[in-house]
Amino acid sequence: xxxxxxxxxxxxxxxxxxxxxxxxxxxxxxxxxxxxxxxxxxxxxxxxxxxxxxxxxxxxxxxxxxxxxxxxxxxxxxxxxxxxxxxxxxxxxxxxxxxxxxxxxxxxxxxxxxxxxxxxxxxxxxxxxxxxxxxxxxxxxxxxxxxxxxxxxxxxxxxxxxxxxxxxxxxxxxxxxxxxxxxxxxxxxxxxxxxxxxxxxxxxxxxxxxxxxxxxxxxxxxxxxxxxxxxxxxxxxxxxxxxxxxxxxxxxxxxxxxxxxxxxxxxxxxxxxxxxxxxxxxxxxxxxxxxxxxxxxxxxxxxxxxxxxxxxxxxxxxxxxxxxxxxxxxxxxxxxxxxxxxxxxxxxxxxxxxxxxxxxxxxxxxxxxxxxxxxxxxxxxxx
Amino acid sequence: xxxxxxxxxxxxxxxxxxxxxxxxxxxxxxxxxxxxxxxxxxxxxxxxxxxxxxxxxxxxxxxxxxxxxxxxxxxxxxxxxxxxxxxxxxxxxxxxxxxxxxxxxxxxxxxxxxxxxxxxxxxxxxxxxxxxxxxxxxxxxxxxxxxxxxxxxxxxxxxxxxxxxxxxxxxxxxxxxxxxxxxxxxxxxxxxxxxxxxxxxxxxxxxxxxxxxxxxxxxxxxxxxxxxxxxxxxxxxxxxxxxxxxxxxxxxxxxxxxxx
Numbered sequence: 182x183x184x185x186x187x188x189x190x191x192x193x194x195x196x197x198x199x200x201x202x203x204x205x206x207x208x209x210x211x212x213x214x215x216x217x218x219x220x221x222x223x224x225x226x227x228x229x230x231x232x233x234x235x236x237x238x239x240x241x242x243x244x245x246x247x248x249x250x251x252x253x254x255x256x257x258x259x260x261x262x263x264x265x266x267x268x269x270x271x272x273x274x275x276x277x278x279x280x281x282x283x284x285x286x287x288x289x290x291x292x293x294x295x296x297x298x299x300x301x302x303x304x305x306x307x308x309x310x311x312x313x314x315x316x317x318x319x320x321x322x323x324x325x326x327x328x329x330x331x332x333x334x335x336x337x338x339x340x341x342x343x344x345x346x347x348x349x350x351x352x353x354x355x356x357x358x359x360x361x362x363x364x365x366x367x368x369x370x371x372x373x374x375x376x377x378x379x380x381x382x383x384x385x386x387x388x389x390x391x392x393x394x395x396x397x398x399x400x401x402x403x404x405x406x407x408x409x410x411x412x413x414x415x416x417x418x419x420x421x422x423x424x425x426x427x428x429x430x431x432x433x434x435x436x437x438x439x440x441x442x443x444x445x446x447x448x449x450x451x452x453x454x455x456x457x458x459x460x461x462x463x464x465x466x467x468x469x470x471x472x473x474x475x476x477x478x479x480x481x482x483x484x485x486x487x488x489x490x491x492x493x494x495x496x497x498x499x500x501x502x503x504x505x506x507x508x509x510x511x512x513x514x515x516x517x518x519x520x521x522x523x524x525x526x527x528x529x530x531x532x533x534x535x536x537x538x539x540x541x542x543x544x545x546x547x548x549x550x551x552x553x554x555x556x557x558x559x560x561x562x563x564x
Numbered sequence: 565x566x567x568x569x570x571x572x573x574x575x576x577x578x579x580x581x582x583x584x585x586x587x588x589x590x591x592x593x594x595x596x597x598x599x600x601x602x603x604x605x606x607x608x609x610x611x612x613x614x615x616x617x618x619x620x621x622x623x624x625x626x627x628x629x630x631x632x633x634x635x636x637x638x639x640x641x642x643x644x645x646x647x648x649x650x651x652x653x654x655x656x657x658x659x660x661x662x663x664x665x666x667x668x669x670x671x672x673x674x675x676x677x678x679x680x681x682x683x684x685x686x687x688x689x690x691x692x693x694x695x696x697x698x699x700x701x702x703x704x705x706x707x708x709x710x711x712x713x714x715x716x717x718x719x720x721x722x723x724x725x726x727x728x729x730x731x732x733x734x735x736x737x738x739x740x741x742x743x744x745x746x747x748x749x750x751x752x753x754x755x756x757x758x759x760x761x762x763x764x765x766x767x768x769x770x771x772x773x774x775x776x777x778x779x780x781x782x783x784x785x786x787x788x789x790x791x792x793x794x795x796x797x798x799x800x801x802x803x804x805x806x807x808x809x810x811x812x813x814x815x816x817x818x819x820x821x822x823x824x
Contacts (some may be wrong), residue, residue, distance in 0.1 A: 182694065193695055194692065194694055194695060195665050195690045195691060195695055196620075196690055196691075197620070197621045197690055197692065197713065197715040198692040198693065198705060198715050198718060198722075198726075198737075199711070199712065199713070199715040199717065199718075199740060199741075200692075201692045201693075201694060201718075201722070202717050202718070336618070336624060337627070337629055337631070339619065341620070342618060343618075346618055346619075346620050349620045350620060350623070350741070350742045353621070353741050353742055354739075354741030354742070355740075358738075414604060416817060419778060433806040449670060450669075451666045451670060452664075452665040452666045452669055452690070453618065454618075454620070455690070462666065462670065464670070465639055465640050465667070465670055466616070466666040466668075466669065466670025466671065467616065467634060467669045468617045468618050468666070503650045512589065528691055557656065559580065
């Protein structure tokens with residue numbers, strides 16, 4: 182490996198030996214692509230003319246305080262995920278791979294991977310926990326419409342982490358022809374670094390847009406954290422600035438219980454899915470089950486750079502419960518006419534708390550995705 | 565001399581047969597009997613898994629075994645007790661632990677405790693050579709021998725690190741993918757030769773060993789031994805006679821078959 186793949190004590194490359202050459206090939210392709218103007222031109226062309234970048238920065242007109250929304254919900258595919266699947270898809274082409282595999286929880290990353298698979302002409306296989314396949318039939322159909330094959334995972338708890346396990350197993354046997362298109366800024370090196378660089382566009386645009394609209398930097402940047410790709414993407418260009426960075430984790434049914442996904446707040450350092458990071462686990466290192474109303478935040482580990490930003494104190498991490506997120510989801514719909522993803526509603530809920538404490542402070546919120554996927558669930562929960 | 569070195573010397577050219585079982589599967593008492601049964605069947609060395617909830621290097625058979633053990637409430641201390649009991653009953657049979665990094669780092673003193681229980685080696689499935697050094701250093705201090713995995717696609721520079729860091733034996737994977745009986749291996753004699761040339765400890769093939777023909781093929785490729793996992797675990801789960809299975813596989817480890 183050419184880079185250390187470490188963020189302080191976190192990160193690394195904890196995979197079976199057989200996968201190390203595939204990760205080395207990926208690192209090489211990634212680093213070479215970063216210096217290749219033709220790669221940047223093709224990716225930027227797709228981001229602009231296929232995915233719809235730049236996304237707008239919207240100042241809330243009716244919600245209290247001074248809240249700006251970075252509108253990744255308006256990106257093609259309905260969430261920030263499209264940014265990085267386009268980047269990884271082009272890298273897979275560059276490496277000569279013909280097949281993509283990916284994990285998905287509720288299906289958002291699976292849909293994003295199916296999009297790039299269709300666009301760039303890959304055979305695409307999506308691993309999805311059998312429980313999630315049952316719960317998210319519409320997303321399964323979306324993926325299938327775009328030509329992907331969805332494989333229900335029956336092992337373990339039959340949810341996201343089991344889908345990752347299964348994708349890693351597939352990759353152990355298929356890496357010569359297959360790229361594992363991991364869905365977030367977690368996992369073994371080089372994924373955390375690579376996914377951050379492909380998501381950095383969120384913060385780069387937002388920083389320029391808020392400087393133009395407001396004339397100065399925001400006081401705080403707030404984003405939800407599951408695996409952490411949208412948060413690291415919006416944080417990256419603000420890290421050197423005197424700006425509070427706040428990551429919002431899923432507090433689920435409450436941090437005092439066990440039904441949450443608050444890895445940084447309630448987990449402890451460990452090693453899962455290729456990376457040393459915070460992990461929700463028992464005292465013997467067995468991985469815990471997680472809970473969140475939003476499937477995208479329902480994951481027992483977190484990207485290693487967030488673990489480092491937490492320990493170094495550069496970013497702060499807080500929790501937001503299912504109920505708080507739902508209230509923010511509803512408020513945004515009623516006051517601003519925007520249906521956001523439940524994940525993004527966690528960030529907004531915390532921004533509303535900050536705005537209440539200090540109504541003049543400018544708060545930039547990563548509105549990572551749109552809420553179409555959550556409407557049926559919202560109907561059941563808010564009825 | 566370490567138990568592994570003594571075993572390879574005792575075998576005098578015959579291929580070593582390693583039998584894998586998941587500790588605590590289906591419960592500690594039954595597992596202790598299975599460990600004795602595979603020795604009774606003639607296993608030369610024992611490889612034992614300490615169950616982890618998310619075993620990415622393992623196929624469905626071993627994962628199910630880990631889940632049965634965890635569902636039975638098996639803890640790491642139970643696993644060490646099983647090893648200590650086995651060590652007392654079979655003082656000369658080498659015992660290697662196979663587990664995952666999070667199990668090792670979650671327990672302060674895991675490596676020391678493993679050594680004290682009587683384990684001879686430790687292989688951490690998701691710690692490649694790139695990340696192995698801190699673990700290897702701790703193993704050396706505790707007096708437990710590190711085992712690293714080498715694969716046919718491992719580049720020479722990494723094989724050299726593996727040869728330097730491994731002690732008990734070198735775990736060679738016979739094919740890409742995960743543990744399991746779903747596909748036999750391609751036993752790469754080139755990998756064995758490369759490791760030999762680098763002075764690595766004895767090469768032992770694992771992954772995809774479930775029939776006497778696989779044992780013969782692995783030894784014909786120049787390996788000093790084989791490890792059979794999923795076939796034994798599956799047989800035990802079905803309530804079959806694992807000693808008999810081991811006997812039938814060991815029939816293929818003799819000098820004659822090895823030289824064919």
